[in-house]
Amino acid sequence: MGEVRVKQEDREAAASCVSSRKAKREIIDGVWDDSSTVQAFARHRQAAEKAQQERDAAYIEGKGGVIPGATVFVSLITGENMPCMSGDARDKLNPHKRRQFDDATRDLATAIRSQGHE
Known part of the structure; x- marks a missing residue:
């Protein structure tokens, strides 16, 4: 996955798993950033x-269905507000x-x- 960058939210999540007050304080202060628990929370956050x-x-590319925002853009381009029979306003x-529209959405x-x- 690459480098794991620990954020304060990872430290706080890891601290919630520990019962010792001293350990919680150290985790939140960043002393335990290299511990497996803090690293696991950071990796999970980064994957999410x-x-x-x-x-x-x-969603922007329209994978898995029609892009709802495409209807608005196509209406602006064509000046028509009538729905398209195919359900895809880009048609x-x-x-x-x-x-041009597909290139722009791919670039975005x-x-x-x-x-x-x-």
Whole structure:
């Protein structure tokens, strides 16, 4: 997965698993950042963030169904508010505009996927 970056929320989650007050204080202060418990919470958080990022990017690209926001954009482009028979508003666009629209959404999805990667 790469480097594990521990955040304060990971420390607080790990501290909630410990009964000793001294240990809780040390965990929250960052003394135990290399411990397996804190690292596990950090890895879990990072995996959840990555999964959400992928869901967001796939949503923009229209994977798994029609993009609800596409209807608004297509209505602005075409000037028509009538629903499309196929259910996908992008089908109203001429091939050139459709390619431009799909390219733009793919570029936006790529930008979403690259967030947080230095």
